[in-house]
Amino acid sequence: MPGLLLASAPVRRTGVLERFIPRQRFRYALLALVGLVLAAVTMGTVVSGGPSSFADNVLIEASRIGLVDVDDLSKHSSQEAASALAEARFHEVEGDTGIAIEAYRALVTAFPRSVESVDAYLDLGRAYLSYGQASEAVQALETYQRQKDRQQSSNADVAADDALAISDFLLGRAYRETGDVERGLAAMERYRARQTPAEPYVRLEMAEALLSAQRFAEVQDLLEPVTRADLPATAAARTREMLAQAAQGLGDASAAADWLLRAAKADSHVQRQADLTYRAAVLYHDAGRTLDAQRLFLSLVTEYPRLAISAQALDQLDALQVPVSDYFRGDIYYWLDRNDDAIVALDRLLRDAPDDDLAPQAFYYRALAYRDRGDRATAAASLREMARVFPGAALTADALWQAGQILEGLGQIDEAIASYKQLTTSYPSSDRVESAFFRQGLLQYRSQRYADAARTWSILAASASSGTSRTRDLLWVGKALLAQGQSDAARQRFDEAARSGSWDYYVLRARNLLDNAGQPGGSYRSAQLRGLSDADLAEAAMALAAWGARSRQDWATPDDGLKAEPAFQRGDELMKLGLRDYAYGAFGAVGEFNRLLDRHSTDPATLYQLSLYFRDRGIYYLSINAAYRLLQVSPVRSQAEAPTFLLKLLYPAYYARQVDDASRSFGVDPLLVLALIRQESSFEAAAGSSAGALGLTQVMPSTGKSIAQALGVGDFHPEDLRQPSRSVPFGAWYLADALKTYQSNALLSLAAYNSGGGNISRWLQGNPDRDPDLFVESISFGETHSYVRLVLQNLAMYERLYLY
Secondary structure (H helix, E strand, O other): OOOOOOOOOOOOOOOOHHHOOOOOOHHHHHHHHHHHHHHHHHHOOOOOOHHHHHHHHHHHHHHHOOOOOHHHHOOOOHHHHHHHHHHHHHHHHOOOHHHHHHHHHHHHHHOOOOHHHHHHHHHHHHHHHHOOOHHHHHHHHHHHHHHHHHHHHHOOOOOOOHHHHHHHHHHHHHHHHOOOHHHHHHHHHHHHOOOOOOHHHHHHHHHHHHHHOOOHHHHHHHHHHHHHOOOOHHHHHHHHHHHHHHHHHOOOHHHHHHHHHHHHHHOOOHHHHHHHHHHHHHHHHHOOOHHHHHHHHHHHHHHOOOOOHHHHHHHHHHHOOOOOOHHHHHHHHHHOOOHHHHHHHHHHHHHHOOOOOOHHHHHHHHHHHHHHHOOHHHHHHHHHHHHHHOOOOOOHHHHHHHHHHHHHHOOOHHHHHHHHHHHHHHOOOOOOHHHHHHHHHHHHHHOOOHHHHHHHHHHHHHOOOOHHHHHHHHHHHHHHHHHOOOHHHHHHHHHHHHOOOOOOHHHHHHHHHHHOOOOOOOEOOOOOOOOOOHHHHHHHHHHHHHOOOOOOOOOOOOOHHHHOOHHHHHHHHHHHOOOHHHHOOOOOOOOHHHHHHHHOOOOHHHHHHHHHHHHHOOOHHHHHHHHHHHHHHOOOOOHHHOOHHHHHHHOOOOOHHHHHHHHHHHOEOHHHHHHHHHHHHOOOOOOEOOOOOEOOOOEOHHHHHHHHHHHOOOOOOHHHHHOHHHHHHHHHHHHHHHHHHOOOOHHHHHHHHHHOHHHHHHHHOOOOOOOHHHHHHHOOOHHHHHHHHHHHHHHHHHHHHHOO
């Protein structure tokens, strides 16, 4: 987008604007006051004594009270304005839209005569739109167009450019959002007439305006050509969904339902597919197509039992008096945590139809409902009974696994081992076998049967299916040998694990044990949070040449072949238009850039270019994705052997300024904060989880409210968490609070950050000094078990790259 490029993400503590007023946020407001003086001169404001004397008097008074240095103001130059614009754009690229808006406003008032102030009005309008301030966007964009018109009228060589056309589109969106549909459509039509690569998406935006005005027939005419365009899943599904809205507005519920089903088929996100299908079923019912409605409701019940929408479909079927198997009814209740209802329904199936094909599944989920209701003994017995009654069922190995897990929690170690052994001997092809073998060894170790544990893990290490599993098993063989006093043999196993060549948590733990290193803490330490250096770029050029890529002088600029690709052109234009959701799909969505990456997933040169291109535009998670794909197609065997340039793209220090400032304020390790952000959001500022967590550090809104109160932040809104200037300090404070609670133990603090502090004492089993490796393997939440290992794995890499 015009100006929204970040060639590198430097750590800057001062900027051009700070030369006049030093405070980061307040300096913009204060500088704007001085800018009003300059604006008065520029616009010819008439006051007593004339504009010049008015300006002189105000500047003299401002200088007297120390607000501004007149000598500094007299040195304003184009270079300073350009630097101020770059700083404002830096904030916008990093997702700090609120601060960017302040910076743009300060710039246009402080440097009103500069060319940069004209460009700033365009960026300001786009930022206002992103921030949900449409009226302010209209004012900024109209100002931009007036100033552009003056430039063209005063200089015949200044022609209408792409930026002016982009302002038409942005202004059209702003008009639409303020309710001025006609002017919005007119402005977007001016842009569409240029036939840019983003033309299908402009039709989508215009259709949104027409829908808001209930001009449904025009929506159909406008979108019909878009249905034939080759668009990514997100845009294709949205096109068909809007056509459904138009058909429904015209009173054709049946056609609307047809379009919703096409939207569901086009979409790539399971939750949206289910929601669209449910809406289609309701419309079919309204249109009198009862059998079609029943068919769709039944498909939701049978195919999406884990989604809440399936319960609504079940209610619809009950209202229509359509019989539904008690298995599906019980399955849905189970996933809704209605465990008593689930047990009743599944009991009924097992009583009335014990030979039903779904009886084994009913047995399994009934047992899990008992477990989740708190009756763990009944659950374990039922799962063991299932293995006896249905030995050949698909879920029987899972039943034995779940029984072992429950029995562990009940402290019935021998019974748990027996369940795991039954699984490994009776179901050797199950994907649970390795985990069951490992848990047997772990229970033997916890029971101080160290020789048995060492034998179990040695057998497992010899047949491990992945490098991570093997290093884990070798680590524990070493620990079992060490517990028997066989220190030399133990060190051999630790050394074997450490030299595996991979970069994972268990390799790092083996190295720590060899070095007698303690667990990582979390206190503040200084780090050099810098991006790619000249030496890194030179290393990249040499590596790419060795990997078969042609030599290039400027890898950060996409080559002509890449720029000629339609997906690249559309994605690049969409970024300029502020349509980021269509440019790239974050976390489940699919945009133009996602497809571009898939198309070049085996081309090292293009992947490197895309990683840099995405980095420079603030699409950090796709930059990491491209770098990961580059690693996969390179001859490098693992991250442990990867060149530094590639590692810095995989483990970047984005938001370094905010991270270091917040870490210093709260006394937490900035490298640990970066490691956490990488795992939580992949540096995607607008990230949101299905549970409702938001932003870089994935703070829940309720937690954010509590943090805001603790920090004295007023007027907190959950969406503030999508702003890095809010998310980073909130996440750092929350992590620092956990570190304080757990005496600077990073492992325990990360587990608490992810799962909540209430689970830590259970996993510690009453021993705050418990063996950290036993603590990790006692974490019963699969997500948290992976989370702590991955964040600590990230931390080790950040230490390698930035701690010097």
